[in-house]
Amino acid sequence: MSDKKLGKAGCFYDIYERSATANKDVTHYCPGCGHGVLHKLIAEAIDDFGIREKTILISPVGCSVFAYYYFRVGNIQCAHGRAPAVATGIKRVYPQSIVISYQGDGDLAAIGGNNILQAANRGENITVFFVNNAIYGMTGGQMAPTTLIGQKTTTTPRGRSQINEGYPMKIAELFSALEAPVYIERVALTDPKNTNKVRRAVRKALKTQMENKGFSLVEVLSACPSGWKMSSVQAKEWIDEAMVKHFPLGVFKDRTEEVQPSEAKRHVFNADDLHKKLDIPQNIQASREIRRTASSNIGQNARIIIAGFGGQGILLLGVGLAQAGMQAGYQVSWIPSYGPEMRGGTANCHVNLSDKRIGSPIVSKPDVLIVMNLPSLDKFEDCVQAGGLIVYDTSLIKKSPRRMDVSALGIPATEIADELGNARVANMVMLGALIAETSIIDKEVVFDALPDFIKRKNLISLNKQAIEKGIEFADSLVSVA
Numbered sequence: 001m002s003d004k005k006l007g008k009a010g011c012f013y014d015i016y017e018r019s020a021t022a023n024k025d026v027t028h029y030c031p032g033c034g035h036g037v038l039h040k041l042i043a044e045a046i047d048d049f050g051i052r053e054k055t056i057l058i059s060p061v062g063c064s065v066f067a068y069y070y071f072r073v074g075n076i077q078c079a080h081g082r083a084p085a086v087a088t089g090i091k092r093v094y095p096q097s098i099v100i101s102y103q104g105d106g107d108l109a110a111i112g113g114n115n116i117l118q119a120a121n122r123g124e125n126i127t128v129f130f131v132n133n134a135i136y137g138m139t140g141g142q143m144a145p146t147t148l149i150g151q152k153t154t155t156t157p158r159g160r161s162q163i164n165e166g167y168p169m170k171i172a173e174l175f176s177a178l179e180a181p182v183y184i185e186r187v188a189l190t191d192p193k194n195t196n197k198v199r200r201a202v203r204k205a206l207k208t209q210m211e212n213k214g215f216s217l218v219e220v221l222s223a224c225p226s227g228w229k230m231s232s233v234q235a236k237e238w239i240d241e242a243m244v245k246h247f248p249l250g251v252f253k254d255r256t257e258e259v260q261p262s263e264a265k266r267h268v269f270n271a272d273d274l275h276k277k278l279d280i281p282q283n284i285q286a287s288r289e290i291r292r293t294a295s296s297n298i299g300q301n302a303r304i305i306i307a308g309f310g311g312q313g314i315l316l317l318g319v320g321l322a323q324a325g326m327q328a329g330y331q332v333s334w335i336p337s338y339g340p341e342m343r344g345g346t347a348n349c350h351v352n353l354s355d356k357r358i359g360s361p362i363v364s365k366p367d368v369l370i371v372m373n374l375p376s377l378d379k380f381e382d383c384v385q386a387g388g389l390i391v392y393d394t395s396l397i398k399k400s401p402r403r404m405d406v407s408a409l410g411i412p413a414t415e416i417a418d419e420l421g422n423a424r425v426a427n428m429v430m431l432g433a434l435i436a437e438t439s440i441i442d443k444e445v446v447f448d449a450l451p452d453f454i455k456r457k458n459l460i461s462l463n464k465q466a467i468e469k470g471i472e473f474a475d476s477l478v479s480v481a
């Protein structure tokens with residue numbers, strides 16, 4: 001047992017340095033708020049189980065958004081309602097970790113309702129602490145899915161009515177109807193007796209995960225004196241008198257005795273296996289050596305944005321680069337961006353080619369910007385890294401990039417493609433220019449990769465010609481620094 005029961009749990013930071021407030025000794029929660037007490041019970045359990053080093057706490061959007069100010073564990077704060085998805089990802093990649101999804105009723109039962117439902121139904125081996133305070137505390141007291149009938153909130157000023165807003169959602173009951181969950185209990189943070197039950201439930205839920213038995217969810221009825229416009233004492237009484245009537249306390253599901261532990265095995269990524277599966281020759285790594293021939297400073301670890309009109313083959317160019325990059329032995333990512341571009345704006349995609357593992361597919365500061373229309377140049381020029389490269393299609397962009405701290409290579413890609421008899425291969429002309437101007441990727445690797453991303457075999461030779469033309473044109477120029 002923790003020897004610090006009356007003081008601060010060791011799992012809390014001594015001083016909450018991350019907090020933006022002046023007083024770094026206290027939490028941001030209102031007096032009487034249940035979040036703080038639940039934090040303490042979780043922190044003590046983590047200490048007592050000796051799992052601090054392997055615990056990852058995922059805090060939601062809601063009043064507990066700043067849980068990471070307090071817990072001395074691995075912390076992630078995620079998008080509203082998405083904690084179960086993030087927890088799933090982490091747990092599957094790090095099965096030895098203890099992953100906690102900490103969520104409010106707005107977060108779990110409203111915006112993230114389907115997210116938690118699917119995670120529970122999959123039986124993810126995670127622990128969910130669901131703080132039901134029957135209101136959106138953080139945003140000033142709007143109705144939550146768990147708001148009681150008749151309860152006044154800022155969005156139900158006359159009280160919740162089942163005719164307009166439906167019934168308060170009974171999460172513990174609902175989720176215990178699913179087959180996969182192992183342990184589901186509803187508890188309440190009110191008097192010492194009930195608080196002790198919360199303490200036991202917190203521990204049981206963590207233990208369930210530690211023993212690899214599967215999904216558990218503890219619903220905690222929790223006071224929000226500010227949102228309910230009550231004193232702390234009144235708020236606790238209201239839980240006992242009103243909330244518990246609709247949300248009865250107790251264990252709704254407990255399969256912990258019958259379930260056999262099943263430890264998820266982490267799949268260790270092996271590049272050779274992947275090459276075999278994708279039928280990529282093993283000696284392809286050698287091609288990396290001959291990549292380093294061209295003139296620009298841009299070499300390995302290139303972050304690239306490609307942009308233009310929908311229909312110009314922007315996304316395909318990105319796919320091609322990523323495919324060839326993969327065959328050259330890079331770690332790669334490709335992510336498209338859709339949206340208003342479908343209606344004539346800019347279509348763009350982000351490509352990473354890296355020697356290291358890629359943290360995020362999003363490229364915010366590209367080393368290379370390839371643009372095939374003016375709106376794209378206007379949109380992305382400013383975000384190119386100083387020292388980076390802009391390759392632009394002068395057939396369609398009648399002005400030069402403004403930036404003086406980047407290299408710029410203008411190429412009449414659409415006209416060259418037209419001369420080849422098909423304007424649609426302008427994207428490959430641009431790719432040729434990139435090959436000539438940088439050491440990112442070798443022409444031969446791209447040629448090898450072509451059949452993997454140009455599905456119509458009769459077009460492969462035309463695409464090769466377009467790439468050759470792009471290289472030829474770029475080689476005939478001196479890039480403008």
Ligand SMILES: Cc1ncc(C[n+]2csc(CCOP(=O)(O)OP(=O)(O)O)c2C)c(N)n1
Nearest residue numbers: 061062063080104105106107135136137138
């Ligand atoms: C995508 C998105 N939608 C809406 C919001 C506004 N918002 C912030 S917190 C919140 C509800 C929080 O309520 P709850 O999950 O019950 O947490 P509590 O503050 O009560 O602990 C909402 C709707 C947001 N931040 N992001």
Ligand code: SF4
Nearest residue numbers: 029030033063137224
């Ligand atoms: S608004 Fe409610 S839930 Fe949020 S900190 Fe205050 S009491 Fe707690």
Ligand SMILES: [Mg+2]
Nearest residue numbers: 104105135137
């Ligand atoms: Mg709430």
